[in-house]
Amino acid sequence: MTIFYFVAFLSIFFALMTIFTKNPVHSVLYLVITFATFTVHYILLNAQFLAAVNFIVYMGAIMVLFLFVLMLLNLNKDTEPMRTNLVKIMGVIAGMCLIVTFLGAFRLLESSNEMVQGHENIGLVKNLGKVLFRDFLLPFEISSILLLTAMVGAVLLAKKETRVKQNG
Numbered sequence: 001m002t003i004f005y006f007v008a009f010l011s012i013f014f015a016l017m018t019i020f021t022k023n024p025v026h027s028v029l030y031l032v033i034t035f036a037t038f039t040v041h042y043i044l045l046n047a048q049f050l051a052a053v054n055f056i057v058y059m060g061a062i063m064v065l066f067l068f069v070l071m072l073l074n075l076n077k078d079t080e081p082m083r084t085n086l087v088k089i090m091g092v093i094a095g096m097c098l099i100v101t102f103l104g105a106f107r108l109l110e111s112s113n114e115m116v117q118g119h120e121n122i123g124l125v126k127n128l129g130k131v132l133f134r135d136f137l138l139p140f141e142i143s144s145i146l147l148l149t150a151m152v153g154a155v156l157l158a159k160k161e162t163r164v165k166q167n168g
Contacts, residue, residue, distance in 0.1 A: 011037040049125045
């Protein structure tokens with residue numbers, strides 16, 4: 001249990017460092033570390049599939065994309081726009097919504113709650129596959145056909161047309 005609290009402290013610390021750091025590249029790097037602590041939380045909760053997906057997708061792909069975009073934009077203090085009062089008000093409202101969400105989550109987490117008590121089979125890829133291919137087979141197949149259609153469409157849109165001259 002002490003590992004959980006230590007990793008939770010690190011998650012909160014690096015999330016706050018992400019918000020309060022002035023340099024955007026450092027902010028993205030702190031966000032990568034925050035996602036790494038989330039991966040540790042998933043492993044502690046016996047959710048290996050979510051840990052692998054978080055590690056591969058978020059830390060591997062999306063954060064690298066964020067880092068490259070920030071480096072390509074070359075943000076300076078001169079180009080940073082001034083924050084208006086509307087943005088500050090929206091930030092306060094978003095913060096209050098976050099506090100309400102935390103209060104609701106802490107109210108829900110009671111030791112007598114069945115979801116809080118540990119089950120050794122929850123989160124395993126084997127059980128996820130059973131549910132996915134038994135109960136949700138049709139939506140899974142429809143989404144795979146939709147993704148295949150989107151890939152073919154993207155390839156066709158990106159393909160350059162070559163025209164052949166006809167002699168005659």
